[in-house]
Amino acid sequence: MKLSQKAEAFVSHFGEMSSRWGFNRTVGQILALLVVRSSSLNADEISQALHISRGNVSMGLKELQSWRLIRLERIPGDRKDYFTTAGSISDMARTVFEERRKREIDPTLSLLRDHLLDTPVNEEEEHAQQQMAELHDLLELLTQWGAHLNNMSAEQLQSLMKLGAGVSKMLELKDKVVGKN
Amino acid sequence: MKLSQKAEAFVSHFGEMSSRWGFNRTVGQILALLVVRSSSLNADEISQALHISRGNVSMGLKELQSWRLIRLERIPGDRKDYFTTAGSISDMARTVFEERRKREIDPTLSLLRDHLLDTPVNEEEEHAQQQMAELHDLLELLTQWGAHLNNMSAEQLQSLMKLGAGVSKMLELKDKVVGKN
DNA sequence: TTAAATTTTCAGAAATTTTTGAAAATTATA
């Protein structure tokens, strides 16, 4: 299991970026490795390729499974577990979005909703609640957007994208025709 | 500088979430505090309110300034620096998106572009490059999307959102009329 | 100027996260 120069660089870059993307270095490297290799790999191969301990690989694989980014495969006549990415790059992107929404947005939305039930008792709380309401509405808008985009096919997305700035124009038109909501 | 029960909870939640959002606990708490308070605060007030050292506050404020999320204000007759959030919640959200794109996406896009210039020398590299190309195109699509959305007014966004699933329908219609892209 | 007020820096301490590797648990085969 030797990595080409290029694969090496890709994997290592992913390792560096991974903390910004919500997982730790090893997890990022394992994922990058599986993305870049065409065949599935077992834990020992991963351990060797990345120079990390067997136990660490085991934990990393579990984490990636909890993200639903990789899947286990068995090869007949081989006792080892083999792993590959779960779907195409864009499948994985969708999964990451959904999973990050759950971890990064949902808890905050839920907290905000709770707070918005209370009645503010003074100026200061009035202002606080105002801000929280704004944040709440924004996060909700974003998650709904995300859900819509997630449900669109890659082609539709492309198509919408090509419309580009035209989207705004189209909206104006619609507003003119239908009447500003 | 005493915080209400509610403000306290909000600030503390932000502190917990902040590592998932790309900054450390103190930075998250300082931001939350400034979001929730209606008047600007100086470093000592922040330090007291959050029970963190003066030096830590100084570093946190610098970090938040580098994110362009807060701005400094001077109060006539007072030597201290005072800080408030830079704009509304949605202004800040735009800034965070842009800043995160710079930190989380741009470096990867640039690495991928480099790799895509090379010619693969075997099956394995062929596959690797295929994957990288897919990732590259996806990231580019996403950043373009982000840029568009960022340029739209809050009202336009709302309006587009209200269209909801209708967007796809509209696209189909457009494809029918204009001919598939 | 000078001195007081304020902010910043940064070395070391504390806290947190990641990693290792050996033992325990599980799974597959004979």
Added chain:
DNA sequence: TATAATTTTCAAAAATTTCTGAAAATTTAA
């Protein structure tokens, strides 16, 4: 079943990140 192969767990070590607080630097006012 017994045993060999494999995976998982987890305590302790290593690495990294965050935080403190005192000293240095900067800014402001007298």
